[in-house]
Amino acid sequence: MMVPVFVTMLLGLGLGWFVRRWLGLAFVALSFVLALGQFLFEVYSPEHGFSMPWIQTQVESATAPMGG
Amino acid sequence: MTDLAAAGRSYRALAFLNYLFLLLAMVVIAGILTTAMTLQYAWGELPCPLCLLERLALFGICFGLMQSFRSGFSYQNTGISLLFAILLLVISVRQTLLDIYPRPGHEYIGSAVLGLHMPVWSIIIAVAVLTAYALKLAVLGADRDLEEVQASAFPALSKPAGIVSLYVMALCLINVVSVILQCGLSECHTFGYRLLG
Numbered sequence: 001m002m003v004p005v006f007v008t009m010l011l012g013l014g015l016g017w018f019v020r021r022w023l024g025l026a027f028v029a030l031s032f033v034l035a036l037g038q039f040l041f042e043v044y045s046p047e048h049g050f051s052m053p054w055i056q057t058q059v060e061s062a063t064a065p066m067g068g
Numbered sequence: 069m070t071d072l073a074a075a076g077r078s079y080r081a082l083a084f085l086n087y088l089f090l091l092l093a094m095v096v097i098a099g100i101l102t103t104a105m106t107l108q109y110a111w112g113e114l115p116c117p118l119c120l121l122e123r124l125a126l127f128g129i130c131f132g133l134m135q136s137f138r139s140g141f142s143y144q145n146t147g148i149s150l151l152f153a154i155l156l157l158v159i160s161v162r163q164t165l166l167d168i169y170p171r172p173g174h175e176y177i178g179s180a181v182l183g184l185h186m187p188v189w190s191i192i193i194a195v196a197v198l199t200a201y202a203l204k205l206a207v208l209g210a211d212r213d214l215e216e217v218q219a220s221a222f223p224a225l226s227k228p229a230g231i232v233s234l235y236v237m238a239l240c241l242i243n244v245v246s247v248i249l250q251c252g253l254s255e256c257h258t259f260g261y262r263l264l265g
Binding site: 001003005007010012016017024028032035036042043055 | 120121134151159162165169233247254
């Protein structure tokens with residue numbers, strides 16, 4: 001849910017400027033944690049977890065000549 | 069006495085440079101947020117969830133900058149801004165990797181600016197913020213007395229900083245309303261504003 005992430009940031013900015021720094025800092029820290037949780041929720045897939053199978057990689061042959 | 073006066077002038081010059089850096093950084097970030105919101109409201113390009121989180125990280129960077137003008141410069145404020153810059157970098161790198169291989173449901177959305185889409189720009193912005201802070205710390209970081217000079221000692225900087233800070237808060241307020249309309253109390257989509265039907 002994105003709304004609490006932004007509401008806590010707004011409270012952090014406003015309270016930090018108009019009321020007390022530590023109060024603003026507390027809300028900004030809360031917003032940071034909520035944003036981190038939201039980010040993990042958004043990128044998590046029930047099928048692939050946090051992996052990215054659409055990016056195909058393969059190990060080069062050990063005998064292949066190295067560039068450079 | 070002359071040496072002391074010269075040291076005082078040099079000391080004030082460094083503090084001035086420090087606050088000038090902070091003000092310019094805040095103006096640039098406010099400009100980036102304004103551009104993103106203009107694309108949203110003028111051209112109808114709704115932000116995706118990760119794009120919204122990238123905006124949030126920019127507001128977080130601004131918190132550290134704003135507090136340096138409100139309650140005095142401190143390295144704690146610098147740390148807060150750096151934390152949000154790292155958050156911005158992590159989110160934008162992951163989003164770029166999500167969309168780097170176009171497939172159904174996953175491709176860069178929105179208009180490209182100079183050939184680059186928003187997540188790629190976000191990487192550049194995050195790296196630019198981190199680099200700018202690294203350079204500032206390399207140049208001014210050795211001066212441990214910077215914390216003793218309040219921004220109010222430089223009205224030419226503190227007054228515009230106050231205006232830009234209020235502007236950033238207004239942008240955040242508009243974003244809150246926008247997020248409520250777009251996402252409601254559920255997941256966010258880019259099809260339209262959920263609460264506007």
